[in-house]
Amino acid sequence: MTADGADKPDRAVVRDALGVGVAVGLSGFAFGVTSAGSGLGLLQSCALSLLVFTGASQFALVGALAAGGSPFTAAAGAFFLGVRNAFYGLRLSQLLALPRAVRPFAAQWVIDETTAVTLAQPTRRARRIGFTVTGLTLYALWNLTTLFGALGAKAIGDTRAWGLDAAGPAVFLALLAPMLRTTTTERVVAGLAVLLGLGLLPVLPAGVPVLVAALAAPVALVAEGRRRPRGPRGEPVTGPDGGAVAEGDR
Amino acid sequence: MNTWIAIGLTAVGCYAVKLAGLLVPAGAMERPFVRRLAALLPVALLAALTAQQTFADGHGLVLDARVAGLGAAAVALVRRAPFLLVVAAAVLVTAGVRALGG
Numbered sequence: 001m002t003a004d005g006a007d008k009p010d011r012a013v014v015r016d017a018l019g020v021g022v023a024v025g026l027s028g029f030a031f032g033v034t035s036a037g038s039g040l041g042l043l044q045s046c047a048l049s050l051l052v053f054t055g056a057s058q059f060a061l062v063g064a065l066a067a068g069g070s071p072f073t074a075a076a077g078a079f080f081l082g083v084r085n086a087f088y089g090l091r092l093s094q095l096l097a098l099p100r101a102v103r104p105f106a107a108q109w110v111i112d113e114t115t116a117v118t119l120a121q122p123t124r125r126a127r128r129i130g131f132t133v134t135g136l137t138l139y140a141l142w143n144l145t146t147l148f149g150a151l152g153a154k155a156i157g158d159t160r161a162w163g164l165d166a167a168g169p170a171v172f173l174a175l176l177a178p179m180l181r182t183t184t185t186e187r188v189v190a191g192l193a194v195l196l197g198l199g200l201l202p203v204l205p206a207g208v209p210v211l212v213a214a215l216a217a218p219v220a221l222v223a224e225g226r227r228r229p230r231g232p233r234g235e236p237v238t239g240p241d242g243g244a245v246a247e248g249d250r
Numbered sequence: 251m252n253t254w255i256a257i258g259l260t261a262v263g264c265y266a267v268k269l270a271g272l273l274v275p276a277g278a279m280e281r282p283f284v285r286r287l288a289a290l291l292p293v294a295l296l297a298a299l300t301a302q303q304t305f306a307d308g309h310g311l312v313l314d315a316r317v318a319g320l321g322a323a324a325v326a327l328v329r330r331a332p333f334l335l336v337v338a339a340a341v342l343v344t345a346g347v348r349a350l351g352g
Contacts, residue, residue: 023332023333023334024333024334026334027333027334027337030337030341039253040253041253044253044254044257047257047261048257048260048261051257051261051265052257052260052261052264052265053264054264054268056292056295056296056299057260057264058260059299060295060299061256061257061260063299063302063303065252065253065256067302067306067308068308070252071252071253071255071256071259072255072256072259074256074260075255075256075259075260075263077295077299078256078260078263078264079259079260079263079264079267080291080295081291081292081295081296082260082263082264082267082268083267083288083291083292084288084289084291084292085264085267085268085271086267086268086270086271086274086288087271087285087288087289088271089267089268089269089270089271089272090271090272090274090280092271092272093271093272093273098272100273103269103272103273104269106272107265107268107269107271107272108265108268110268110271110272111268160348161345161348161349162341162345163315163319163340163341163342163343163344163345163346163347163348164341164345165303165316165344166304166315166316166319166320166323166340166341166343166344167337167340167341168299168303169299169300169303169304169316169320169323169340170319170320170323170336170337170339170340170341171337172296172299172300172303173296173300173320173323173324173327173336173340174323174327174333174336174337175292175296176292176293176296176297176300177327179289179292179293179296180293185290186290186293189290189293189294189297190293190294190296190297191297192294193293193294193295193297193298193301194297194298194300194301196298197297197298197299197301197302198298198301198302198305198306198311201302201306201309201310201311202309202310202311206309209298209302210295210298210299210302213294213295213297213298214291214294214295214298215294216290216294216297216298217287217290217291217293217294218287218290220290221283221286221287221290
């Protein structure tokens with residue numbers, strides 16, 4: 001993505017948006033296969049992509065269900081992953097200045113990729129084009145490829161033999177990597193969460209260790225505040241967004 | 251039925267937080283602590299999920315072909331490969347190691 005001057009041509013914005021939309025949209029195939037491999041039906045896999053439409057939450061949900069988690073712990077993990085979208089929405093509502101009547105429809109597209117593309121645009125017109133084109137491309141492709149993936153999973157049989165059980169964690173890692181490039185606290189949180197998530201796996205019911213691992217975030221945040229007693233309410237000096245979309249794209 | 255309950259809860263919850271971001275006045279969630287927590291929460295969840303789905307086998311921990319696959323994904327990420335390539339690297343290497351009997 002480029003951010004060249006105030007009068008960026010519409011075509012350049014569309015090109016940026018299509019690049020992100022197509023690349024990530026195609027990975028819906030991995031979700032469809034993973035979802036079907038986790039035991040979800042075709043209708044269930046497609047319903048997730050149509051209605052939830054935020055990749056990390058979808059992968060987390062089917063993974064937790066496959067591991068035998070209760071629907072409530074599975075949904076809680078997926079929900080907490082989706083909370084970041086509220087903060088994207090806060091930024092986007094200022095940048096896009098959408099009419100109130102449009103917001104319930106635009107809301108479904110408020111995700112990592114649309115936010116990354118929108119933030120990278122120089123003008124309101126470019127931001128609106130970027131948001132719309134990314135959202136539309138990604139929504140259409142993600143749902144189409146989910147359908148193909150879920151259908152294809154049956155045809156290819158054992159998804160493990162094809163290495164497709166590695167798709168979910170690879171998606172998580174790809175989302176996580178840019179966040180780790182921001183501050184030390186991010187890396188401390190990640191390390192602590194890994195220890196909690198793996199250490200508690202043998203002793204707690206499926207799905208619960210991930211929720212406990214989420215506590216690494218407030219714990220590290222409080223510790224960060226203690227280390228920097230002069231910072232108001234413990235916020236770091238860098239990264240106005242905490243770097244959640246710091247890399248601009250993936 | 252349990253799966254549909256999970257899908258319903260997740261769909262409603264995830265849509266609600268997306269919409270809340272667009273509707274809530276900016277001041278309400280602008281407190282630095284809240285913003286910072288919202289940025290760190292996905293870090294914790296994604297790290298735990300990555301580790302579990304790489305090493306977990308039911309309630310036990312194992313080292314299998316997925317570790318090699320995730321290693322390949324990590325290398326791709328360090329080299330700033332596109333998203334799709336990162337996932338493809340993990341899948342292909344995992345499949346390759348399994349085919350070799352790993």
